Amino acid sequence: MYRAASFGDFKCAHCHTFVSSTHQLSGVNNRNHCPYCLWSCHLDLYAAGDRLSACKAGMKPIGLTMKKGRNKYRLESRGELMLIHACIECRAMSINRIAADDDAETVIVVFQESLALFHRIHALCDQYGIIPLNAESIGIVHRQLFGQNVEISSTWRSLHKS
Numbered sequence: 001m002y003r004a005a006s007f008g009d010f011k012c013a014h015c016h017t018f019v020s021s022t023h024q025l026s027g028v029n030n031r032n033h034c035p036y037c038l039w040s041c042h043l044d045l046y047a048a049g050d051r052l053s054a055c056k057a058g059m060k061p062i063g064l065t066m067k068k069g070r071n072k073y074r075l076e077s078r079g080e081l082m083l084i085h086a087c088i089e090c091r092a093m094s095i096n097r098i099a100a101d102d103d104a105e106t107v108i109v110v111f112q113e114s115l116a117l118f119h120r121i122h123a124l125c126d127q128y129g130i131i132p133l134n135a136e137s138i139g140i141v142h143r144q145l146f147g148q149n150v151e152i153s154s155t156w157r158s159l160h161k162s
């Protein structure tokens with residue numbers, strides 16, 4: 001996704017939006033997706049940031065999952081919301097932290113689309129041991145994106161009306 005070195009402005013390979021370098025100061029050490037369309041690029045092979053993959057195809061955000069903390073007694077809602085990315089060429093999958101400046105409404109759209117195709121996505125994710133969030137997790141998704149005190153956002157309501 002980053003054309004130049006790790007510092008400076010870049011253009012998203014998927015939506016072609018210009019992403020200013022300030023977006024890289026997003027609290028995520030290894031930012032690997034566009035903050036606007038949330039697409040990533042298949043660069044890593046064995047571990048995040050290794051840049052060893054020869055694929056280099058686009059990776060589509062296909063759903064959300066929850067990364068559990070190390071403490072297994074933690075509540076689910078204390079886990080971290082993650083994006084699931086699937087490579088459009090080789091179907092490799094990865095999960096990635098949502099950055100503070102990622103577009104929350106786009107995250108909701110990804111979640112919405114994943115619910116529409118839930119059985120298919122669940123089957124794909126299963127091969128990688130990833131559990132996609134289902135419709136029952138909407139409260140968790142909203143708390144993580146919009147804060148504890150927000151109920152269902154107007155975005156979600158308008159999406160459901162259409």
Ligand SMILES: [Zn+2]
Pocket residue numbers: 012013014015016017034035036037038039
């Ligand atoms: Zn983009």
Ligand SMILES: [Zn+2]
Pocket residue numbers: 042055056057087088089090091092
């Ligand atoms: Zn790939």
